[in-house]
Amino acid sequence: MSITVRYFASLRERVGRAEDQLQADGDDTAGGVWSRAVPEQAMPDRVLIAINQEYADADHPVRDGDEVAFFPPVTGG
C-alpha cells in the first residue's frame, strides 16, 4: 500500500505532474504529504485539499492507502 497524491488544473501544471505515489510514514498529515511529495515548492496559500475525495484541512491525518488531492479554487458552473 502507499499514498496516492494527485494534482489538478493549474496546480498540476505548477507541480509538473498529475500524480505521485508515496510510502506512508505512519504519522502523516495532508500538509506533510505535500512537503514530502513536492519538497521544492511551498504549498500554495489558496490550495484546496481532499482526502479520499472529501475536503480536508492541511493538518488532517493521512493513512496508508489514502488518496490525497491538491487543487486550486474550483470554477465550475
Add this chain to the structure above:
Amino acid sequence: MAVSLHPAAFDPWATLTAHQAQLPPGSFGATAVFVGTMRDFNEGDDVRAMTLEHYPGMTEKHLEGIVAEARERWGLDDCLIAHRVGPIEPGEPIVLTAVWSAHRKAAFEACRYLMEELKHRAPFWKRETLKDGADRWVEKNTEG
C-alpha cells in the same frame, strides 16, 4: 439519474423534458430551472474556447451530496444537475440545474442553492483560450 456529466454538447431542454416525463403527473406544482451558457467574453477579454477539467469520482460524489442536501432541506419531489466537461465553445450550455416541488418558494430557493453550492464545492476548473490564442486558468467565480 439526478447527476450527469457530459463530455459532448447536450441539450438542457431535452434533458429537462426527458427527466420530467419520468415524474408522476400531478405530483408537483413548481419547476425551477437554471441553465448556464458559455460566454464569448470574460474579465474584459474575448474568449474563443474553454476546457472544463474535473476530478472524476469526487465531482459526481459532491454533486450527488448537494442534491441530497437540497432534497432534504426543502422536501423536494426531485432535482437534476447536468454539467459539461472537456472542450466547450461559446454559446454551448455548461450547466443545467432543475428542481421539482409542490410550491414555487422551495423550487426557486433550492435551484439557487444547487447552483451556488456547485460553484463553491464541485471540483471543476475552467481553462480559457482567448481570441489571440493565449490560454489561462479561470482563477475565481463571478460574483453571481
